[in-house]
Amino acid sequence: MAIESVVEPLYRKVRQDIVECELTPGRAFSEAELGRLYNASRTPVREACRRLEHEGLIRIMPFRGYMIAPLSVAEFHDLEEMQLIFEPEAAAFAAERATPEELEEMRTLATYEYRVGDRTSYREFIQTNYQLHALIAQSTRNKRLFDVVGNIHIRLMRFFYLGLPFDSYGPALVAEHIRLVEAISSRNATEARCCATEHIRMAMERSASLLMSAIRFGEAVFDANSTLDGTIPNTRSRTRLP
Amino acid sequence: MAIESVVEPLYRKVRQDIVECELTPGRAFSEAELGRLYNASRTPVREACRRLEHEGLIRIMPFRGYMIAPLSVAEFHDLEEMQLIFEPEAAAFAAERATPEELEEMRTLATYEYRVGDRTSYREFIQTNYQLHALIAQSTRNKRLFDVVGNIHIRLMRFFYLGLPFDSYGPALVAEHIRLVEAISSRNATEARCCATEHIRMAMERSASLLMSAIRFGEAVFDANSTLDGTIPNTRSRTRLP
DNA sequence: TTTTCACAAACAGTATACAGATCGTTGACA
DNA sequence: TGTCAACGATCTGTATACTGTTTGTGAAAA
Numbered sequence A, B: 001m002a003i004e005s006v007v008e009p010l011y012r013k014v015r016q017d018i019v020e021c022e023l024t025p026g027r028a029f030s031e032a033e034l035g036r037l038y039n040a041s042r043t044p045v046r047e048a049c050r051r052l053e054h055e056g057l058i059r060i061m062p063f064r065g066y067m068i069a070p071l072s073v074a075e076f077h078d079l080e081e082m083q084l085i086f087e088p089e090a091a092a093f094a095a096e097r098a099t100p101e102e103l104e105e106m107r108t109l110a111t112y113e114y115r116v117g118d119r120t121s122y123r124e125f126i127q128t129n130y131q132l133h134a135l136i137a138q139s140t141r142n143k144r145l146f147d148v149v150g151n152i153h154i155r156l157m158r159f160f161y162l163g164l165p166f167d168s169y170g171p172a173l174v175a176e177h178i179r180l181v182e183a184i185s186s187r188n189a190t191e192a193r194c195c196a197t198e199h200i201r202m203a204m205e206r207s208a209s210l211l212m213s214a215i216r217f218g219e220a221v222f223d224a225n226s227t228l229d230g231t232i233p234n235t236r237s238r239t240r241l242p
Numbered sequence C: 001t002t003t004t005c006a007c008a009a010a011c012a013g014t015a016t017a018c019a020g021a022t023c024g025t026t027g028a029c030a
Numbered sequence D: 001t002g003t004c005a006a007c008g009a010t011c012t013g014t015a016t017a018c019t020g021t022t023t024g025t026g027a028a029a030a
Helices: A009-018 A031-039 A041-056 A073-097 A098-112 A119-138 A143-160 A165-185 A188-208 B007-021 B032-039 B042-054 B072-095 B101-108 B121-140 B144-159 B166-185 B189-210
Strands: A058-061 A064-066 B057-061 B066-068
Touching: A009 A031, A009 A143, A031 B057, A041 A058, A041 B042, A058 B144, A058 B189, A073 A119, A073 A143, A073 A165, A073 A188, A098 A119, A098 A165, A098 B121, A119 A143, A119 A165, A143 B072, A143 B144, A165 A188, A165 B121, B007 B032, B007 B042, B007 B144, B032 B042, B042 B057, B066 B189, B072 B121, B072 B144, B072 B189, B101 B121, B101 B166, B121 B144, B166 B189
Parallel strands: none
Antiparallel strands: A058 A064, B057 B066
8 A cells, every 4th residue: 555545645635625725715624524525534634734734724723623724915915925035046046957858848838828718728727837836946956945935836826726817917927937938948047037036026916906806805715604514514613713 | 731732842842852953863763762752642743743844854754764854965055045045035024124123132132142162152142043033034024934934944053053163153143143133223125135145155155164074965964873762772773764 | 681600512632542564583495 | 504485573654532622502690
Protein backbone atom coordinates (compact mmCIF):
# COMPACT_ATOMS: atom_id res chain seq x y z
CA MET A 1 0.00 0.00 0.00
CA ALA A 2 1.17 3.50 -0.75
CA ILE A 3 2.80 5.84 1.72
CA GLU A 4 0.42 7.93 3.84
CA SER A 5 -2.47 6.16 2.19
CA VAL A 6 -5.26 7.98 4.02
CA VAL A 7 -4.00 11.40 5.07
CA GLU A 8 -2.34 12.41 1.82
CA PRO A 9 -5.27 11.80 -0.55
CA LEU A 10 -7.66 13.25 2.02
CA TYR A 11 -5.57 16.36 2.39
CA ARG A 12 -5.29 16.82 -1.37
CA LYS A 13 -8.98 16.33 -1.95
CA VAL A 14 -10.08 18.70 0.79
CA ARG A 15 -7.55 21.28 -0.32
CA GLN A 16 -8.76 21.04 -3.89
CA ASP A 17 -12.36 21.39 -2.78
CA ILE A 18 -11.51 24.44 -0.71
CA VAL A 19 -9.47 26.04 -3.50
CA GLU A 20 -12.26 25.48 -5.99
CA CYS A 21 -14.75 26.89 -3.48
CA GLU A 22 -16.58 23.57 -3.52
CA LEU A 23 -16.39 23.95 0.25
CA THR A 24 -17.90 27.35 0.84
CA PRO A 25 -15.65 29.94 2.48
CA GLY A 26 -16.76 30.65 6.01
CA ARG A 27 -18.67 27.40 6.43
CA ALA A 28 -18.40 25.76 9.83
CA PHE A 29 -17.89 22.04 10.28
CA SER A 30 -16.74 19.42 12.75
CA GLU A 31 -14.15 16.67 12.47
CA ALA A 32 -16.86 14.01 12.39
CA GLU A 33 -18.69 15.87 9.65
CA LEU A 34 -15.63 16.10 7.41
CA GLY A 35 -14.84 12.47 8.14
CA ARG A 36 -18.33 11.46 7.03
CA LEU A 37 -17.96 13.49 3.84
CA TYR A 38 -14.62 12.05 2.83
CA ASN A 39 -14.86 8.59 4.43
CA ALA A 40 -12.07 8.96 6.93
CA SER A 41 -11.74 8.58 10.68
CA ARG A 42 -10.91 11.42 13.00
CA THR A 43 -7.14 11.00 13.18
CA PRO A 44 -6.41 11.60 9.49
CA VAL A 45 -9.07 14.31 9.37
CA ARG A 46 -7.41 16.12 12.22
CA GLU A 47 -4.01 15.89 10.60
CA ALA A 48 -5.28 17.14 7.26
CA CYS A 49 -7.08 20.04 8.95
CA ARG A 50 -3.95 21.01 10.87
CA ARG A 51 -2.01 21.20 7.63
CA LEU A 52 -4.74 23.19 5.94
CA GLU A 53 -4.86 25.59 8.83
CA HIS A 54 -1.14 26.18 8.52
CA GLU A 55 -1.70 27.03 4.87
CA GLY A 56 -4.46 29.44 5.76
CA LEU A 57 -7.29 27.49 4.15
CA ILE A 58 -9.02 26.43 7.37
CA ARG A 59 -9.51 28.12 10.71
CA ILE A 60 -9.47 26.16 13.95
CA MET A 61 -11.39 27.44 16.92
CA PRO A 62 -10.11 25.42 19.87
CA PHE A 63 -12.80 23.26 21.47
CA ARG A 64 -15.35 24.87 19.22
CA GLY A 65 -14.78 23.51 15.76
CA TYR A 66 -13.48 24.39 12.35
CA MET A 67 -14.40 26.60 9.49
CA ILE A 68 -13.35 26.99 5.89
CA ALA A 69 -11.27 30.16 5.95
CA PRO A 70 -13.42 33.06 4.81
CA LEU A 71 -12.27 35.24 1.97
CA SER A 72 -11.74 38.87 2.70
CA VAL A 73 -10.51 42.01 1.06
CA ALA A 74 -7.71 42.17 3.61
CA GLU A 75 -6.55 38.68 2.70
CA PHE A 76 -6.64 39.44 -1.00
CA HIS A 77 -4.75 42.67 -0.50
CA ASP A 78 -2.06 40.95 1.56
CA LEU A 79 -1.63 38.24 -1.05
CA GLU A 80 -1.23 40.69 -3.90
CA GLU A 81 1.28 42.64 -1.88
CA MET A 82 3.17 39.40 -1.28
CA GLN A 83 3.15 38.67 -4.99
CA LEU A 84 4.56 42.08 -5.71
CA ILE A 85 7.42 41.35 -3.33
CA PHE A 86 8.27 37.81 -4.36
CA GLU A 87 7.31 37.25 -7.96
CA PRO A 88 9.62 39.82 -9.59
CA GLU A 89 12.63 38.47 -7.71
CA ALA A 90 11.57 34.93 -8.50
CA ALA A 91 11.40 35.82 -12.18
CA ALA A 92 14.85 37.39 -12.01
CA PHE A 93 16.36 34.30 -10.37
CA ALA A 94 14.51 32.07 -12.82
CA ALA A 95 16.09 33.98 -15.71
CA GLU A 96 19.48 33.09 -14.29
CA ARG A 97 18.84 29.53 -13.15
CA ALA A 98 16.07 27.82 -15.10
CA THR A 99 17.00 24.72 -17.05
CA PRO A 100 16.27 24.52 -20.79
CA GLU A 101 13.57 21.94 -20.03
CA GLU A 102 11.90 24.33 -17.58
CA LEU A 103 12.03 27.15 -20.11
CA GLU A 104 10.44 24.91 -22.68
CA GLU A 105 7.61 24.01 -20.33
CA MET A 106 7.12 27.66 -19.37
CA ARG A 107 6.56 28.50 -23.02
CA THR A 108 3.95 25.78 -23.30
CA LEU A 109 2.14 26.94 -20.18
CA ALA A 110 2.29 30.61 -21.13
CA THR A 111 0.68 30.09 -24.50
CA TYR A 112 -2.38 28.32 -23.14
CA GLU A 113 -5.33 30.06 -24.76
CA TYR A 114 -8.67 29.85 -23.11
CA ARG A 115 -12.05 30.44 -24.61
CA VAL A 116 -13.77 33.43 -23.02
CA GLY A 117 -17.06 32.44 -21.50
CA ASP A 118 -16.25 28.73 -21.45
CA ARG A 119 -16.33 27.65 -17.84
CA THR A 120 -14.27 24.49 -18.25
CA SER A 121 -11.62 26.31 -20.23
CA TYR A 122 -11.56 29.02 -17.62
CA ARG A 123 -10.93 26.55 -14.82
CA GLU A 124 -8.17 24.94 -16.82
CA PHE A 125 -6.65 28.34 -17.28
CA ILE A 126 -6.56 28.89 -13.53
CA GLN A 127 -4.67 25.63 -13.14
CA THR A 128 -2.29 26.50 -15.96
CA ASN A 129 -1.67 29.92 -14.48
CA TYR A 130 -0.80 28.28 -11.18
CA GLN A 131 1.52 25.80 -12.84
CA LEU A 132 3.35 28.55 -14.68
CA HIS A 133 3.96 30.63 -11.58
CA ALA A 134 4.93 27.52 -9.60
CA LEU A 135 7.35 26.49 -12.32
CA ILE A 136 9.00 29.90 -12.32
CA ALA A 137 9.34 29.66 -8.54
CA GLN A 138 10.72 26.13 -8.84
CA SER A 139 13.38 27.20 -11.30
CA THR A 140 14.78 29.69 -8.78
CA ARG A 141 16.30 26.60 -7.09
CA ASN A 142 15.27 28.11 -3.76
CA LYS A 143 12.93 25.73 -1.97
CA ARG A 144 11.84 28.30 0.60
CA LEU A 145 10.88 30.70 -2.16
CA PHE A 146 9.07 27.94 -4.00
CA ASP A 147 7.03 27.09 -0.91
CA VAL A 148 6.04 30.69 -0.26
CA VAL A 149 5.07 31.46 -3.84
CA GLY A 150 3.14 28.19 -4.02
CA ASN A 151 1.18 28.99 -0.88
CA ILE A 152 0.37 32.50 -2.03
CA HIS A 153 -1.00 31.20 -5.29
CA ILE A 154 -3.01 28.45 -3.67
CA ARG A 155 -4.69 31.08 -1.55
CA LEU A 156 -5.22 33.40 -4.50
CA MET A 157 -6.81 30.65 -6.56
CA ARG A 158 -9.81 30.62 -4.25
CA PHE A 159 -10.53 34.17 -5.33
CA PHE A 160 -10.06 33.27 -8.96
CA TYR A 161 -12.47 30.37 -8.65
CA LEU A 162 -15.16 32.81 -7.70
CA GLY A 163 -15.06 33.27 -11.44
CA LEU A 164 -15.19 36.98 -11.69
CA PRO A 165 -12.08 38.78 -12.78
CA PHE A 166 -10.85 36.83 -15.80
CA ASP A 167 -13.61 36.85 -18.32
CA SER A 168 -12.82 40.18 -19.83
CA TYR A 169 -9.08 40.45 -19.20
CA GLY A 170 -7.93 36.91 -20.00
CA PRO A 171 -6.18 37.75 -23.30
CA ALA A 172 -4.22 40.60 -21.71
CA LEU A 173 -3.08 38.20 -19.00
CA VAL A 174 -1.87 35.68 -21.56
CA ALA A 175 0.07 38.36 -23.41
CA GLU A 176 1.80 39.36 -20.17
CA HIS A 177 2.69 35.75 -19.45
CA ILE A 178 4.27 35.38 -22.87
CA ARG A 179 6.33 38.53 -22.45
CA LEU A 180 7.47 37.38 -19.02
CA VAL A 181 8.50 33.94 -20.21
CA GLU A 182 10.33 35.46 -23.17
CA ALA A 183 12.32 37.66 -20.81
CA ILE A 184 13.20 34.66 -18.64
CA SER A 185 14.09 32.57 -21.68
CA SER A 186 16.47 35.22 -22.95
CA ARG A 187 18.24 35.11 -19.57
CA ASN A 188 17.53 38.79 -18.98
CA ALA A 189 16.99 39.04 -15.22
CA THR A 190 16.32 42.77 -15.17
CA GLU A 191 13.75 42.53 -17.93
CA ALA A 192 12.14 39.51 -16.27
CA ARG A 193 11.85 41.44 -13.02
CA CYS A 194 10.20 44.35 -14.82
CA CYS A 195 7.77 42.09 -16.70
CA ALA A 196 6.76 40.33 -13.50
CA THR A 197 6.26 43.62 -11.65
CA GLU A 198 4.18 44.95 -14.50
CA HIS A 199 2.21 41.71 -14.63
CA ILE A 200 1.31 41.84 -10.96
CA ARG A 201 0.50 45.54 -11.08
CA MET A 202 -1.85 45.02 -14.00
CA ALA A 203 -3.46 42.08 -12.24
CA MET A 204 -3.95 44.25 -9.18
CA GLU A 205 -5.60 46.96 -11.23
CA ARG A 206 -7.86 44.51 -13.00
CA SER A 207 -8.93 42.80 -9.82
CA ALA A 208 -9.43 46.05 -7.95
CA SER A 209 -12.45 46.97 -9.98
CA LEU A 210 -13.96 43.54 -10.48
CA LEU A 211 -13.25 41.30 -7.55
CA MET A 212 -13.79 43.76 -4.78
CA SER A 213 -17.45 44.20 -5.49
CA ALA A 214 -18.00 40.46 -5.08
CA ILE A 215 -16.75 40.26 -1.55
CA ARG A 216 -18.62 41.46 1.46
CA PHE A 217 -16.12 43.77 2.96
CA GLY A 218 -14.07 42.11 5.64
CA GLU A 219 -16.55 39.28 5.96
CA ALA A 220 -17.09 35.76 4.71
CA VAL A 221 -18.31 35.09 1.23
CA PHE A 222 -21.75 33.54 0.98
CA ASP A 223 -24.00 32.29 3.72
CA ALA A 224 -21.91 30.40 6.20
CA ASN A 225 -24.75 28.51 7.86
CA SER A 226 -25.88 24.94 7.16
CA THR A 227 -23.70 21.86 7.26
CA LEU A 228 -21.51 20.33 4.64
CA ASP A 229 -23.13 16.96 4.10
CA GLY A 230 -26.82 17.66 4.29
CA THR A 231 -27.39 16.34 7.77
CA ILE A 232 -29.54 18.30 10.11
CA PRO A 233 -27.41 21.11 11.50
CA ASN A 234 -26.87 20.84 15.20
CA THR A 235 -27.41 23.74 17.47
CA ARG A 236 -23.74 24.43 17.92
CA SER A 237 -22.80 24.92 14.30
CA ARG A 238 -25.47 27.54 13.94
CA THR A 239 -23.79 29.70 16.50
CA ARG A 240 -20.17 29.17 15.62
CA LEU A 241 -19.81 32.07 13.24
CA PRO A 242 -18.48 35.46 14.27
CA MET B 1 -7.34 24.57 32.20
CA ALA B 2 -5.72 26.46 29.37
CA ILE B 3 -6.45 25.95 25.70
CA GLU B 4 -4.38 23.26 23.93
CA SER B 5 -2.84 22.39 27.24
CA VAL B 6 -0.55 19.63 25.98
CA VAL B 7 0.25 20.27 22.32
CA GLU B 8 0.97 23.97 22.52
CA PRO B 9 3.55 23.92 25.35
CA LEU B 10 5.10 20.77 23.91
CA TYR B 11 5.39 22.37 20.49
CA ARG B 12 6.93 25.52 21.92
CA LYS B 13 9.42 23.66 24.05
CA VAL B 14 10.56 21.34 21.27
CA ARG B 15 10.80 24.23 18.83
CA GLN B 16 12.87 26.21 21.29
CA ASP B 17 15.16 23.26 21.88
CA ILE B 18 15.61 22.77 18.16
CA VAL B 19 16.25 26.45 17.51
CA GLU B 20 18.81 26.58 20.30
CA CYS B 21 20.44 23.42 18.93
CA GLU B 22 19.71 21.70 22.23
CA LEU B 23 18.36 18.97 19.99
CA THR B 24 21.23 18.27 17.65
CA PRO B 25 20.59 18.86 13.95
CA GLY B 26 20.43 15.59 12.06
CA ARG B 27 19.63 13.48 15.09
CA ALA B 28 17.10 10.68 14.57
CA PHE B 29 14.34 9.94 17.03
CA SER B 30 10.98 8.21 17.38
CA GLU B 31 7.65 9.46 18.61
CA ALA B 32 7.93 7.38 21.77
CA GLU B 33 11.40 8.77 22.42
CA LEU B 34 10.26 12.37 22.15
CA GLY B 35 7.23 11.56 24.27
CA ARG B 36 9.47 10.15 26.99
CA LEU B 37 11.67 13.24 26.87
CA TYR B 38 8.85 15.75 27.15
CA ASN B 39 6.30 13.69 29.09
CA ALA B 40 3.62 13.48 26.47
CA SER B 41 1.72 10.72 24.75
CA ARG B 42 1.96 9.98 21.07
CA THR B 43 -0.96 12.04 19.82
CA PRO B 44 0.33 15.44 20.94
CA VAL B 45 3.87 14.44 19.96
CA ARG B 46 2.72 13.60 16.46
CA GLU B 47 0.84 16.87 16.13
CA ALA B 48 3.78 18.94 17.33
CA CYS B 49 6.12 17.10 14.96
CA ARG B 50 3.79 17.66 12.03
CA ARG B 51 3.83 21.39 12.74
CA LEU B 52 7.58 21.45 13.12
CA GLU B 53 8.00 19.59 9.86
CA HIS B 54 5.88 22.18 8.10
CA GLU B 55 8.21 24.84 9.51
CA GLY B 56 11.25 22.97 8.30
CA LEU B 57 12.64 22.12 11.72
CA ILE B 58 11.96 18.39 11.60
CA ARG B 59 12.02 15.84 8.81
CA ILE B 60 9.54 12.99 8.69
CA MET B 61 10.51 9.80 6.94
CA PRO B 62 7.23 7.92 6.49
CA PHE B 63 7.15 4.65 8.42
CA ARG B 64 10.81 5.15 9.28
CA GLY B 65 10.90 7.85 11.91
CA TYR B 66 11.88 11.44 12.44
CA MET B 67 14.99 13.53 12.53
CA ILE B 68 15.89 17.03 13.61
CA ALA B 69 16.33 18.84 10.31
CA PRO B 70 20.03 18.97 9.50
CA LEU B 71 21.66 22.30 8.79
CA SER B 72 23.17 22.72 5.40
CA VAL B 73 24.88 25.33 3.30
CA ALA B 74 22.03 25.07 0.80
CA GLU B 75 19.47 25.84 3.50
CA PHE B 76 21.45 28.79 4.80
CA HIS B 77 21.92 30.14 1.31
CA ASP B 78 18.20 29.87 0.55
CA LEU B 79 17.30 31.64 3.77
CA GLU B 80 19.64 34.55 3.14
CA GLU B 81 18.34 34.86 -0.39
CA MET B 82 14.83 35.03 1.01
CA GLN B 83 15.86 37.73 3.43
CA LEU B 84 17.32 39.76 0.62
CA ILE B 85 14.00 39.56 -1.16
CA PHE B 86 11.57 40.51 1.57
CA GLU B 87 13.37 42.35 4.35
CA PRO B 88 13.95 45.50 2.28
CA GLU B 89 10.31 45.57 1.22
CA ALA B 90 9.18 44.87 4.77
CA ALA B 91 11.29 47.78 5.98
CA ALA B 92 9.79 50.04 3.32
CA PHE B 93 6.23 49.09 4.28
CA ALA B 94 7.10 49.47 7.95
CA ALA B 95 8.31 53.00 7.29
CA GLU B 96 4.88 53.81 5.91
CA ARG B 97 2.70 51.87 8.34
CA ALA B 98 4.34 51.39 11.73
CA THR B 99 2.55 52.88 14.72
CA PRO B 100 4.43 55.28 17.02
CA GLU B 101 4.43 52.58 19.70
CA GLU B 102 6.04 50.11 17.33
CA LEU B 103 8.68 52.66 16.35
CA GLU B 104 9.42 53.25 19.99
CA GLU B 105 9.88 49.55 20.65
CA MET B 106 12.05 49.19 17.55
CA ARG B 107 14.42 51.81 18.95
CA THR B 108 14.66 49.93 22.22
CA LEU B 109 15.36 46.66 20.48
CA ALA B 110 17.88 48.13 18.06
CA THR B 111 19.99 49.65 20.80
CA TYR B 112 20.47 46.41 22.71
CA GLU B 113 24.20 46.19 23.34
CA TYR B 114 25.72 42.82 24.00
CA ARG B 115 29.01 42.05 25.63
CA VAL B 116 31.37 40.36 23.22
CA GLY B 117 32.43 36.99 24.52
CA ASP B 118 29.59 36.76 27.03
CA ARG B 119 27.58 33.70 26.09
CA THR B 120 24.39 34.69 27.93
CA SER B 121 24.44 38.17 26.48
CA TYR B 122 25.04 36.70 23.06
CA ARG B 123 22.00 34.45 23.32
CA GLU B 124 19.88 37.36 24.44
CA PHE B 125 21.11 39.29 21.46
CA ILE B 126 19.91 36.54 19.12
CA GLN B 127 16.47 36.80 20.70
CA THR B 128 16.47 40.58 20.50
CA ASN B 129 17.54 40.47 16.87
CA TYR B 130 14.64 38.14 16.15
CA GLN B 131 12.20 40.38 17.96
CA LEU B 132 13.34 43.43 16.02
CA HIS B 133 12.94 41.79 12.64
CA ALA B 134 9.61 40.29 13.68
CA LEU B 135 8.40 43.68 14.86
CA ILE B 136 9.34 45.29 11.56
CA ALA B 137 7.45 42.54 9.77
CA GLN B 138 4.48 43.01 12.07
CA SER B 139 4.31 46.70 11.39
CA THR B 140 3.86 46.05 7.68
CA ARG B 141 0.27 45.13 8.61
CA ASN B 142 0.57 42.16 6.25
CA LYS B 143 -0.07 38.96 8.15
CA ARG B 144 1.19 36.71 5.37
CA LEU B 145 4.46 38.63 5.25
CA PHE B 146 4.75 38.50 9.02
CA ASP B 147 4.37 34.72 8.99
CA VAL B 148 7.00 34.24 6.33
CA VAL B 149 9.50 36.56 7.98
CA GLY B 150 8.96 34.82 11.28
CA ASN B 151 9.57 31.39 9.82
CA ILE B 152 12.69 32.42 7.93
CA HIS B 153 14.16 33.95 11.07
CA ILE B 154 13.29 30.94 13.21
CA ARG B 155 15.23 28.80 10.78
CA LEU B 156 18.13 31.22 10.65
CA MET B 157 18.40 31.33 14.41
CA ARG B 158 19.55 27.71 14.46
CA PHE B 159 22.62 28.78 12.56
CA PHE B 160 23.19 31.71 14.87
CA TYR B 161 22.97 29.47 17.90
CA LEU B 162 25.95 27.58 16.61
CA GLY B 163 27.61 30.63 18.04
CA LEU B 164 30.04 31.44 15.35
CA PRO B 165 29.41 34.50 13.28
CA PHE B 166 28.56 37.19 15.81
CA ASP B 167 31.45 37.44 18.17
CA SER B 168 33.57 39.70 16.05
CA TYR B 169 30.94 41.54 14.06
CA GLY B 170 28.28 42.21 16.68
CA PRO B 171 28.90 45.95 17.02
CA ALA B 172 28.66 46.46 13.26
CA LEU B 173 25.36 44.62 13.30
CA VAL B 174 24.01 46.87 16.03
CA ALA B 175 25.04 49.97 14.10
CA GLU B 176 23.19 48.72 11.04
CA HIS B 177 20.09 48.04 13.10
CA ILE B 178 20.12 51.57 14.46
CA ARG B 179 20.47 53.10 11.01
CA LEU B 180 17.63 50.93 9.74
CA VAL B 181 15.29 51.85 12.58
CA GLU B 182 16.13 55.53 12.15
CA ALA B 183 15.17 55.34 8.49
CA ILE B 184 11.89 53.62 9.37
CA SER B 185 11.21 56.13 12.15
CA SER B 186 11.69 59.04 9.78
CA ARG B 187 9.07 57.47 7.48
CA ASN B 188 11.57 57.31 4.66
CA ALA B 189 10.61 54.13 2.81
CA THR B 190 13.32 54.38 0.18
CA GLU B 191 16.02 54.90 2.75
CA ALA B 192 14.64 52.07 4.87
CA ARG B 193 14.73 49.76 1.87
CA CYS B 194 18.36 50.68 1.21
CA CYS B 195 19.39 50.22 4.84
CA ALA B 196 17.76 46.81 4.98
CA THR B 197 19.37 45.70 1.74
CA GLU B 198 22.72 46.85 2.98
CA HIS B 199 22.13 45.15 6.32
CA ILE B 200 21.38 41.79 4.72
CA ARG B 201 24.23 42.08 2.28
CA MET B 202 26.67 42.78 5.08
CA ALA B 203 25.30 39.90 7.09
CA MET B 204 25.75 37.64 4.09
CA GLU B 205 29.34 38.71 3.68
CA ARG B 206 30.12 38.24 7.36
CA SER B 207 28.56 34.81 7.52
CA ALA B 208 30.11 33.67 4.27
CA SER B 209 33.57 33.55 5.74
CA LEU B 210 32.73 32.39 9.25
CA LEU B 211 29.74 30.15 9.25
CA MET B 212 30.47 28.16 6.15
CA SER B 213 33.57 26.60 7.54
CA ALA B 214 31.58 25.22 10.46
CA ILE B 215 29.16 23.22 8.37
CA ARG B 216 29.97 20.04 6.59
CA PHE B 217 29.01 20.96 3.09
CA GLY B 218 25.49 19.86 2.27
CA GLU B 219 25.40 17.52 5.25
CA ALA B 220 24.22 17.43 8.82
CA VAL B 221 26.04 19.28 11.53
CA PHE B 222 27.60 17.12 14.21
CA ASP B 223 27.34 13.40 14.65
CA ALA B 224 23.77 12.39 14.05
CA ASN B 225 23.90 9.01 15.81
CA SER B 226 22.82 8.16 19.34
CA THR B 227 19.45 8.81 20.91
CA LEU B 228 18.00 11.88 22.56
CA ASP B 229 17.37 10.71 26.08
CA GLY B 230 20.28 8.45 26.85
CA THR B 231 18.42 5.19 26.42
CA ILE B 232 20.12 2.42 24.54
CA PRO B 233 19.78 3.18 20.86
CA ASN B 234 17.78 0.58 19.01
CA THR B 235 19.03 -0.94 15.83
CA ARG B 236 16.74 1.09 13.63
CA SER B 237 17.77 4.54 14.70
CA ARG B 238 21.37 3.75 13.88
CA THR B 239 20.48 3.13 10.28
CA ARG B 240 18.01 5.87 9.69
CA LEU B 241 20.40 8.50 8.45
CA PRO B 242 21.01 9.21 4.77
C1' DT C 1 -42.27 37.34 31.92
C1' DT C 2 -37.38 37.54 32.66
C1' DT C 3 -33.16 35.93 34.67
C1' DT C 4 -30.17 32.51 36.47
C1' DC C 5 -28.09 28.30 36.97
C1' DA C 6 -27.50 23.43 36.54
C1' DC C 7 -27.71 19.87 33.29
C1' DA C 8 -26.98 17.54 28.97
C1' DA C 9 -25.57 17.14 24.19
C1' DA C 10 -21.96 17.64 21.19
C1' DC C 11 -17.57 18.35 20.33
C1' DA C 12 -12.31 18.81 20.41
C1' DG C 13 -8.21 17.18 22.86
C1' DT C 14 -5.84 13.18 24.48
C1' DA C 15 -4.63 8.33 25.39
C1' DT C 16 -4.43 3.92 23.79
C1' DA C 17 -5.31 -0.17 21.05
C1' DC C 18 -4.62 -2.24 16.67
C1' DA C 19 -2.76 -3.00 11.94
C1' DG C 20 0.61 -2.78 8.61
C1' DA C 21 5.38 -1.36 7.16
C1' DT C 22 10.31 -1.45 7.75
C1' DC C 23 14.68 -3.31 8.62
C1' DG C 24 18.07 -5.89 11.37
C1' DT C 25 18.81 -10.65 12.57
C1' DT C 26 19.35 -15.30 12.12
C1' DG C 27 19.69 -19.63 10.26
C1' DA C 28 19.57 -22.56 6.16
C1' DC C 29 21.86 -23.45 2.07
C1' DA C 30 25.43 -22.97 -1.47
C1' DT D 1 32.49 -18.60 4.63
C1' DG D 2 29.15 -15.84 2.03
C1' DT D 3 24.29 -15.11 0.50
C1' DC D 4 19.53 -14.88 0.86
C1' DA D 5 15.01 -15.38 2.65
C1' DA D 6 11.88 -15.76 6.47
C1' DC D 7 11.15 -14.02 11.00
C1' DG D 8 10.46 -10.86 14.59
C1' DA D 9 11.21 -6.53 17.01
C1' DT D 10 9.95 -1.98 16.65
C1' DC D 11 8.11 1.59 14.75
C1' DT D 12 4.54 4.59 12.23
C1' DG D 13 -0.26 5.14 10.52
C1' DT D 14 -4.98 4.61 11.77
C1' DA D 15 -9.14 3.70 14.52
C1' DT D 16 -11.37 4.22 18.65
C1' DA D 17 -12.19 4.87 23.53
C1' DC D 18 -11.94 8.22 27.03
C1' DT D 19 -11.85 13.00 29.18
C1' DG D 20 -12.80 17.65 29.80
C1' DT D 21 -14.72 21.93 27.66
C1' DT D 22 -18.18 24.58 25.59
C1' DT D 23 -22.69 26.03 24.93
C1' DG D 24 -27.66 25.50 24.25
C1' DT D 25 -31.73 24.31 27.01
C1' DG D 26 -35.04 24.21 30.34
C1' DA D 27 -36.53 24.39 35.04
C1' DA D 28 -36.64 27.19 39.01
C1' DA D 29 -36.49 31.58 41.12
C1' DA D 30 -37.28 36.54 41.02
